[in-house]
Amino acid sequence: MAKLDFSPIADTTRRAEIVALLRRAILTGQLEPGQKLNELRISEQMRVSRAPLREAMRELVQEGILTSIPYAGTFVVDVAAKDIVDAYSLNKVLDDFAIELAWPQRDQRFFDELDRRHDAVKHATRALDTTRQIETALQLHGLVYEWADNSVLLETWQRLTSRLQMYFALHQRARNEPVPAEDLHETYVALLKGKDMRAAQRHAREHIDNDFEALLAYARSLEKRASKGA
Amino acid sequence: MAKLDFSPIADTTRRAEIVALLRRAILTGQLEPGQKLNELRISEQMRVSRAPLREAMRELVQEGILTSIPYAGTFVVDVAAKDIVDAYSLNKVLDDFAIELAWPQRDQRFFDELDRRHDAVKHATRALDTTRQIETALQLHGLVYEWADNSVLLETWQRLTSRLQMYFALHQRARNEPVPAEDLHETYVALLKGKDMRAAQRHAREHIDNDFEALLAYARSLEKRASKGA
DNA sequence: TCTTGTTGGATTGTCGACAATCTGCTTGTC
DNA sequence: GACAAGCAGATTGTCGACAATCCAACAAGA
Structure with a gap:
């Protein structure tokens, strides 16, 4: 018999597709933070009844990218500077732990996948596709978690990734500048292939700090704007 | 004006109440792992239509204590030994981090609340109310996270707590023995009041390891039973 | 006997309509 | 003009019914 791995077939429920659509819209910044989601309008646009839409929204509420107030509505979560600080500081701790656990599990498949995802980042960078660049970069960092x-x-x-992706997307959209052409992940990938775990962990922390500084500045500007508006 | 803190008024939607009811049933072990939730039956028992029930179930799926298979049903999550190991090893890392963050924030209110929650544990222990004992113990440990x-x-x-509570409850129900009369949290509370953060962290890790050993033995027995049944 | 197709019942997924609630505006009163 | 009461429109929450899917039992054929 031929050796063939079948992957699970596609999601068949409307609910699952709606979740995917909404998540994408939120994470790419098409739906802005604080924006209200009108159930009737969205269900008509998607040609779907409100039942599966509402169920999908419940899922995203639990996922942490929507918030719901009974009888008032469901909104895209507001991003505060504090949230970004919190997410990043936790991310550092988790990255440390993930690298430690993944380290002894590294094998040829790990290295191959590492290269594949790194290539995806480089490809998106060359194509100046910022959204895709963010997505692929997070997938690259997610590899140690999978391992x-x-x-x-x-x-x-x-769960954390969802927020980070949202923050990055907002940041990029706000600055609206060309993505950095140089590749920031070269060292990260090299260290993950190497023999010094501590060095890899240290680099991950610093790498995170770099991204973080830029994001935080943006977050602060967001808050200033909000307080002016109020 | 009198200084008075009002707490938010009760949840007004059926959905929220259903979530609370189901969560409680699952976390106390009234609904067993792997058990299927029949929507029609439950909605009739609760005198509620299926719409809010289904929305509530979606929330609990995202919360990680239910799993859903399209067109097949929604089930209480199965507990595998690996899951418990995973949850506990992550819990150790998070506890470390939480204590570190909370440490400089400790104030009189913290110490008061610490004592209050500790008393709650002792009370539940004396009353031989295992369910409540688990609940209060987790709330005691949650204080550093809140701070x-x-x-x-x-x-x-x-999120992690939900699972831990479920594991503990199952463990207790399975063993069905009187709860330990002695108080295991005395040292934990004392160290959190003291001056040596490292010591507190170390103790938390060891404390976790203790609980973990007993739980893991139970989890292994679960798996044995499952493989025999299959 | 094993495999394959069919069929009926049970359960989940989806729909359209109705009820409950909120919000902003209008109206009436002082 | 300021303020409270009440009304109208819009939106969310809930309901009962229908459609799609799955599963187990059974039948038919090799």
């Missing part, structure tokens, strides 16, 4: 073989950790990371 | 002033960390802890 850590800890389902709860992976799940936690995925 | 850490990191919303993402707190949220992560709360």
Whole structure:
């Protein structure tokens, strides 16, 4: 018999597709923070009834990218500078842990996948596709989590990723400048292939700090604007 | 004007109440792992239509204590030994981080609340109310997370707590033995009041390891039973 | 006997309509 | 003009019914 791995077939429910559509819209910044989601309008646009739409929204509320106030509406979460600080400081701790767990598990498949994802980042960078660049960069960093073989950790990371992606997307849209042509992940990938785990962890922390500084500045500007508006 | 803090008024939607009811049933072990939730039956029992029930179930799926398979049903999550190991190893890392963040924030209110929650544990222990004992013990440990002033960390802890509570409840129900009369949290509370943060962190890790050993033994027995049944 | 197709019942997914609630405006009163 | 009461429109929450899907039992054929 031929050796062939079938992957699970596509999601068949409307609900799942709606979740994917909404998530994408939020994470790419098409839906802005604080914006209200009108159920009737969205359900008509998607040619779907409100039932599966509402169920999808409940999922995204629990995922942390929507918030719901009974009888008032469901909104895209507001991004405060504090949230970004919180997410990043936790991310540092988790990255440390993930690298530690994944380290002894590294194998040829890990290295191959590392290169594949790194290539994806480089490709998106060359294509000046910022949205895709953010997505692929996060997927690159997610590899150690997938290899850590800890389902709860992976799940936690995925939740965190949603927010980070949203923050990055907003940041990029706001600055609206060309993406950095140089490749910031070269060292990260090299260290993950190397023999010094501590060095890899240290680099990850610093790498995170770099991204973080730029994002935080943006977050602060957001808050200033908000307080002026109020 | 009198200084008075009003707490938010009760949840007004059926959905929220259903979520609370189901969560409680799952976390106390009234609904067993792997058990299927029949929508029609539950909605009739609760005298509620399926719409809010389904929305509530979506929330609990995202919360990680239910799993859903399209057109097949929604089930209470199965507990595998690996899951418990994963949850506990992550919990250790998070506890470390939480204590570190909360440490400089400790104030009189913190110490008062620490004592209050400790008393609650002791009370539940004396009353031989195992369910309540688990609940209060987790709330005691949650205090450092609340004081850490990191919303993402707190949220992560709360998700983790659901599972831990479920594991503990199942463990207790399975063993069905009287709860330990002695108080295991005395040292923990004392160290959190003291001056040596490292010592507190170390103790938390060891404390976790203790609970973990007992739980893991139970989890292994669960798996044995499952493989026999299959 | 094993495999394959069919069929009926049960359950989940989706829909359209109705009820409950909120919000902003208008109206009336002082 | 200021303020409270009440009304109208819009939106969310809930309901009951229908459609799509799955599963187990059974039948038919090799």
